[in-house]
Every structure is written in C-alpha cells, then in structure tokens.
Amino acid sequence: MKKKVKFRDREYIVEVLPNGEISIDGELFTADIKQGINSMYKVDVDGYTFTIEISNEDFIVDGEKTQFTIKPYIPVVGRKSSKTSKREVKISAPIPGKITKIFVKEGQKVSKDEELLILEAMKMRNRIFSPNNGKIRKIAIKENDSVEQDQLLLVIKP
Amino acid sequence: MLSTVLIANRGEIAIRIIRACRLLNIKTVVIFSEIDSSSLHVRMADEAFCLGNGSVQETYLNVEKIVQIAIKSNSDAIHPGYGFLSESAIFAEEVEKNGIIFIGPSPSILHKLGNKIEAKKMAKEVGIQTVPGSSGYINTTAEAENIANEIGYPIIIKAVFGGGGRGMEIVENPEALEISLMGCQTIADKFFGSKEVFIEKYIPSPRHVEIQFIADNFGNVIHIGDRECSIQRSYQKIIEEAPSFISARRRNSLGEKICDLAKNLEYRNAGTAEFLWKNNKLFFNEINPRIQVEHPVTEMVTGIDIVVQQLKIANNERLAYTQKDIRYSGHAFEFRINAEDPLKAFYPQSGKITSLNVPGGNEVRFDTFIYPNYELPNQYDSLIGKLIVRGENREDAIQKSRLALNELAISGLATNISLHKAIIETPEFQNRRITTDFLERNKINQILDHYEKLKLVALLKTHSLLKEKQEYDISKIQERKEDYNRWREQSKLEQQQGYL
Structure with a gap:
C-alpha cells in the first residue's frame, strides 16, 4: 500500500514492498533494525547506521529531533487523454x-x-x-x- | 601586558578572542546589541556593554559608541575580529586617536589594502603574479572595451573597494559589456561608497589558496602556511583545510614573497594573502588584513595560537618564532556549521536550539557560541559553529571528520551538517579534485536528497516496528483479560459449588 509521508516540509510517496524493501519516490532501500535498547534503536539503511531514539511523540535521529506524518496515498486519476498515442x-x-x-x-x-x-x-x-x-x-x-x-x-x- | 581588551564582535570569534585573552590574563570587555543579550560572549566576558536596539549600523558598526565604551571601560586595546569593523580604516583611526591600540594593521595600511588595484600593484612589485587586467580604474565603456579586447573574454568587472563576493560582474561577450559595467558601478557606489571599478580576466572554476602571515611591530614577518578554501557556496567558504595542495617549495617561495610585501608595507599583526590557482599558475587576489574564520586549521598544523600572537604583537612584543621554527605536522579540516537549509537554496534559519551534541575526541575542536535553549536571532551571519579536526594525514583527517560530523547534532533548526557529510563522501573530495564550483559540479543536491531518504527509511522502519509492538501489547492485554474472566468464572463456579 502506498502512503504519502511528510518529512521536513517535503512530501514523499512511500511503499513497502512484499520483500520488505522500502520504496521512496521510486528509489529502493533495504532497512534493518539491528538493536533496540529501551526506546533507542540502531537502524541500518543500505550500509548507513542511524541511531533513533523515541521520547514522547518525538523521533530523534542521530541526536536531531524530527517529525513526520503518514497519510494514505490517493493517486490523482487524470482524465483519459482523448487521443491515446499509438506511437511507440x-x-x-x-x-x-x-x-x-x-x-x-x-x-x-x-x-x-x-x-x-x-x-x-x-x-x-x-x-x-x-x-x-x-x-x-x-x-x-x-x-x-x-x-x-x-x-x-x-x-x-x- | 595589556590589561583590558574590548572585543568589537559577536558570535564564535568573540568567544575565541575571550579565550585567548584569558590565557594571557587579560580582562575582557564585550559589546552586544539588545537582541544578543543572551548570547554566549555576553555571559563569558568579564564586562559587557549594551549597544541598544537597532540596525547593525547603530550597534556593531557604530564606531563612536564602541570607542566611547572602550574609553569608559579603560580598555587598552580593541580586537575587531572578522567582518563588522575589522577592515575599517576609519574605525582603526578613531581607535588610535583615542590612545587605544587597534589589534590589526595601521589605518593607512587598511586603507591601502582596501583598494584592490593598489594591493595588486604592491604584489607585482615583489614579483607575485597577478591576474591580467586593467592597471587602473575603468570609467567609460571605451576603456572597458580596450582592456577586454586585450585580455580576451570572459572578463570580470570588480568594485575597487568591494569584497565578500559582492560588486563583481562576469562578462562573457562584448554585447553584455556596457550594461555590466553600469550595473557594477551602481552596486559599487551603493555598497562600497565609491563607484570605481577595474577589469580582470575571469578565471573560471579555480582553486582558492591562501597564505597566513604574521608581523610584529619591529619589521619581523613570518609566513605560517597555506590553506585550501575552494569549497564554497555563493562565494562563501564552507570547508577549509591545511595544508593546501601546492608543493612545499612553492609554499615557501610564495610565502617569502608575501613576507617581502608585508615588510615593504610595514605591515603589522596577522594577515592573509589570497590566491587563485588554475592550470598550475597562482594569481594574487587580495590581502585580508584581519584574523580569518578559517585560522584554526593553521593553528592545528603548526601548533601556533594565532589570536594569542595577535595580542602579543599588540602588546609590542617581538615575534617568538623565526621562519626556521615553523614546522607543519598533519592535516586539518574546518567545517563551517551554518544555520541554513542546503535543500532550500541555503535559506538562513533562526529559532531555538532545542538540543546540542558536541563531538569530542583527540584533536577534535568545536568553536561555537550556541548552547541548548539559545534563541538564535535572524539578524546576523548564519555561522553557528566551526568543527575543526586534525589527523596525521589527509585520509586520517577525513576519517576523523566523518566520525565527528556524525556525532555533531543540533536540533531546533536546519543546519548544513548533512551537506558536509555528503561532500566528504564524494570521490572528488577524497581525491583532492576541489575547485570553487565543487557543489554544482558534483550535483551535491542529489546526494543530499538521497541522504534525506535514507534517514526517512530508518524512521519509517522504527515506526512500523513500534506499531507492531503496540499491536502485540494490546493483544497481550486482551489475553490477560480473558484469563481474568476465566478465573472469575471459575471462582463463581466454585462459590456455587460451595453453596451446594
């Protein structure tokens, strides 16, 4: 299921694939939570390790507080173009x-x-x-x- | 020794100067605008004077007021830092007129060096190569055409008293010459108080190299090494390193010439000569007659505290070093941490610092004036800190920088930390292929974009794990409830059985 995620004033289209990979705006990532102690997590994303801490509603990534919102993605259905191109x-x-x-x-x-x-x-x-x-x-x-x-x-x- | 020094600046450089003064047991006096009353330099100094509420002209650029405060506080000397009044001959003159020492060159030298044509002439006299161009001011389009035809396009028109990346117009072809000349003259008049301009050959994507020198009041001058400062955004340096990539022989011969220039000028205190490096040629650009933002990289590889030297020179002491004493060891980087969003055209940020993690370790230094809960005003420069790292060699210094940049975390406002992380991972940076157009050439925005996505993936992964956990917790509660109900039923049954 596609989702719309707002992160630092930008919107991304996010999809979790059946094999567990995460697609963000058409780019693929593999993420793995290596460790979780109390409310602190070590997350590996394609070789980069992030430390994520959760306090109240905040997610703190490598010491920096961040927020994000997840909404369902509703694709915009455009009107069918009258002339469907027959060209390759x-x-x-x-x-x-x-x-x-x-x-x-x-x-x-x-x-x-x-x-x-x-x-x-x-x-x-x-x-x-x-x-x-x-x-x-x-x-x-x-x-x-x-x-x-x-x-x-x-x-x-x- | 000087007993009291007034620091006519704010931010990290004010803190840097306070620390140097403390090392020499000098009392410190600072000035601040009302909006800066919670700034760290105010808290750290021995005495602080408010400049009131107003524009920069009415506060940190207010010559009269600052000199009055210096007199009132019995200051022996004024350190101007960088920016603000640091290169103002008028300020230096006013300071000296009142019997106070100006920590920097004499007013007449400041005046001479402020004129870029004069500075170029002086460099030529000691045999330093300068960028081909006009030998005097350019007033008319005809004059401009003549010189442009002589040196060839592209050319650059510069304000004679310009600086800081302003008052420069690049001209690609003869058609654009007239309008560019007029535009540059207007800007020069508006910002630098003189409409005089001159013309130089434009050198596209050069490297920016500079040499630090120090001179005492007795004619002794030494150079203390070079710095590479090519990584810039809109003419502002963001990463500097020492040494640069010129050979030791070249560094020494260029350094000697710079010392000759300083001796001819009867220069005193610290200064920096800037060069453009292209196709193995080094062209003199200008002399900055003040302490520079990037001075710490030189301190890291020479072990010399440049601000302490400035204070000692102002105290009329002779240089404690001769040229032979200067040894270079290792490699150092400085990363300028700016409150600006690199993903939004470097838009400056302001607001409350909600948390701050400062990196540490061997040879890792963080010069800053921010602290948790500090409210960063939006009136001033976006520089909020400088991460300085030294390693045994360039590779070692990059590795240490990588770790230190990962440790550094500032919450509350956007910074350019991720930009630095992206830059040091590019093969171009690691292989020393750095020029002033580095950011555009390496599509840094794409890398930043990718990095932003990596971060988001990590967040989403954690978020989904938490959600699973929450659901699991709820199901456990429900299970327990069922157990409880079963137990209650059971006891009821037993009770009933008891009655029976």
Whole structure:
C-alpha cells in the first residue's frame, strides 16, 4: 500500500514492498533494525547506521529531533487523454548506471505504472515504471549491463 | 601586558578572542546589541556593554559608541575580529586617536589594502603574479572595451573597494559589456561608497589558496602556511583545510614573497594573502588584513595560537618564532556549521536550539557560541559553529571528520551538517579534485536528497516496528483479560459449588 509521508516540509510517496524493501519516490532501500535498547534503536539503511531514539511523540535521529506524518496515498486519476498515442514509447536511462534487475520479457503485456526494471547508480536503486499500457516490443539491454545516460533501455508499443 | 581588551564582535570569534585573552590574563570587555543579550560572549566576558536596539549600523558598526565604551571601560586595546569593523580604516583611526591600540594593521595600511588595484600593484612589485587586467580604474565603456579586447573574454568587472563576493560582474561577450559595467558601478557606489571599478580576466572554476602571515611591530614577518578554501557556496567558504595542495617549495617561495610585501608595507599583526590557482599558475587576489574564520586549521598544523600572537604583537612584543621554527605536522579540516537549509537554496534559519551534541575526541575542536535553549536571532551571519579536526594525514583527517560530523547534532533548526557529510563522501573530495564550483559540479543536491531518504527509511522502519509492538501489547492485554474472566468464572463456579 502506498502512503504519502511528510518529512521536513517535503512530501514523499512511500511503499513497502512484499520483500520488505522500502520504496521512496521510486528509489529502493533495504532497512534493518539491528538493536533496540529501551526506546533507542540502531537502524541500518543500505550500509548507513542511524541511531533513533523515541521520547514522547518525538523521533530523534542521530541526536536531531524530527517529525513526520503518514497519510494514505490517493493517486490523482487524470482524465483519459482523448487521443491515446499509438506511437511507440522509447524508455531511456535517466542517469548513467547499471541494470540490476529486469522484471519483464519481450512480448509481455504491461500496464501503466508497472515496474519494468531497476537501474542502480551511485549506490541508489531506481525503479523504472511503464508510462502507459502496452506490450514490450524490444528490450535493448540485459541484466548487469552498464548503461550511459539517455541510452535506450526498452520500447513499449501501445 | 595589556590589561583590558574590548572585543568589537559577536558570535564564535568573540568567544575565541575571550579565550585567548584569558590565557594571557587579560580582562575582557564585550559589546552586544539588545537582541544578543543572551548570547554566549555576553555571559563569558568579564564586562559587557549594551549597544541598544537597532540596525547593525547603530550597534556593531557604530564606531563612536564602541570607542566611547572602550574609553569608559579603560580598555587598552580593541580586537575587531572578522567582518563588522575589522577592515575599517576609519574605525582603526578613531581607535588610535583615542590612545587605544587597534589589534590589526595601521589605518593607512587598511586603507591601502582596501583598494584592490593598489594591493595588486604592491604584489607585482615583489614579483607575485597577478591576474591580467586593467592597471587602473575603468570609467567609460571605451576603456572597458580596450582592456577586454586585450585580455580576451570572459572578463570580470570588480568594485575597487568591494569584497565578500559582492560588486563583481562576469562578462562573457562584448554585447553584455556596457550594461555590466553600469550595473557594477551602481552596486559599487551603493555598497562600497565609491563607484570605481577595474577589469580582470575571469578565471573560471579555480582553486582558492591562501597564505597566513604574521608581523610584529619591529619589521619581523613570518609566513605560517597555506590553506585550501575552494569549497564554497555563493562565494562563501564552507570547508577549509591545511595544508593546501601546492608543493612545499612553492609554499615557501610564495610565502617569502608575501613576507617581502608585508615588510615593504610595514605591515603589522596577522594577515592573509589570497590566491587563485588554475592550470598550475597562482594569481594574487587580495590581502585580508584581519584574523580569518578559517585560522584554526593553521593553528592545528603548526601548533601556533594565532589570536594569542595577535595580542602579543599588540602588546609590542617581538615575534617568538623565526621562519626556521615553523614546522607543519598533519592535516586539518574546518567545517563551517551554518544555520541554513542546503535543500532550500541555503535559506538562513533562526529559532531555538532545542538540543546540542558536541563531538569530542583527540584533536577534535568545536568553536561555537550556541548552547541548548539559545534563541538564535535572524539578524546576523548564519555561522553557528566551526568543527575543526586534525589527523596525521589527509585520509586520517577525513576519517576523523566523518566520525565527528556524525556525532555533531543540533536540533531546533536546519543546519548544513548533512551537506558536509555528503561532500566528504564524494570521490572528488577524497581525491583532492576541489575547485570553487565543487557543489554544482558534483550535483551535491542529489546526494543530499538521497541522504534525506535514507534517514526517512530508518524512521519509517522504527515506526512500523513500534506499531507492531503496540499491536502485540494490546493483544497481550486482551489475553490477560480473558484469563481474568476465566478465573472469575471459575471462582463463581466454585462459590456455587460451595453453596451446594
């Protein structure tokens, strides 16, 4: 279930995946609570350790008081555009990096916002989603490939 | 020895000067604006005088009032710190006129060095390379065109009396020349009281290197090493280190020339010569005739207390060191901790410090004036502290900095601590590829964004664990209730059986 989280005046879309990974605005993280003594926790997030202390309603991260609010995420349903493009959609790499996982096969039908692949760059795992409904016409890369910025990843036919 | 020193400043530098005075058994007098009455320098000093409620011009820049307080408090000397009146020849003159020692160069030197063209000329005289440009003031567009064609675009137009990153216009092509010249003249007139400007070749993304020197009143001058200060945001330094990356030979030859310049000037007290370093060439930029924010990195690698030296020089003592005595050991960093949000265009923050964790350990120093429950006003500079760390070498110093930055925690307002954490983890920083456009070049905002998300994930993970625990606790209570009910039923049954 997607949630909207407000943290330090910014809003993030948060999703806890079935495998326990946490996705924040399309970026994947693995978190693990290593220890909890009284109301103090050591949390490891992708190799970074944070010390979180809970006092009253406050969460204190590494000594710094922080607050956040969690709300359900209600996706904005846009009106269907009158002209559904029949043209192919080319998806290219937004940043240089490495393809660590591909979830789809050539010829497979995909729906809008379905996860296609994971592009890892500078230790950040970015999820790439399908922009619309369609069929995978071509996959130009394979797992573990390194890609340049703007390199073609796959083609979707509506 | 001086018996009383008035400190015409506030914030961390006022505290720094109080500490140096205490080491020499000098009584300290401070001044403060009304809004600063709970500031730490007021609490720490032996005597404090209020400058009233008003603008900076009416308080920390009020020459007349400050000199009056110095007289009233029987101060022998005034230490101006940095910023405020530290480079004001008018202030220094007024101080000396009243028989009080100004801890810094003489008024005439302050006046000379405030003029950037004069300073450049003097540097040239002792054989220091300067940035190619006009040899005098530029008044008309025709003059500007001539010099621009001679040195080639891009060029930079600078206010002769400018400073602090203001009063500078970069011109990329001839079309923009006229309007930039007029704009710069207007700003120069408005902020620096003189519309004089000059032109230099613009050097894009250089390194910023500087050399610290000290001079006594008897013509003895020594240089005490270099600093690398390239990591900046909007012309403000944020990380400095010592030594810089120039070779020891270069440091010494440049240092010697700077000492010659100081001797020619009959300079006295501490000063810093700033250079731009590009393509293996070092160009003289200016001399800052005062103590600098980043002086502690030099103290850490030389062991010399620069503020104490300033006080001793003001006390008419000879330098206790010769050039041969100066030894450099290890590597030091200074991180300027600013109350500003790097994720919101460095917007300055103010408010109550709700908690403060200060890092510690061997060779870790935190110079600050904030304390828990201190209400930070929004009128002044955003610098709230300086984390200074020394290591055996650069790698060791980075590792120590990493630990110290992790320990440092300030609650209540946004700071740039996470920016420092992000910078020191970049390969560019670790491999010494640092220039003045470091932040833009390394997309630091993306890293900060990522770091913010990591923090949020840690929070959410803890939050969900707590929720699970809460649900578990509730279910346990319900279980217990059931047990209790069963027991009650049981006893009822027994009672009934008893009646039977």
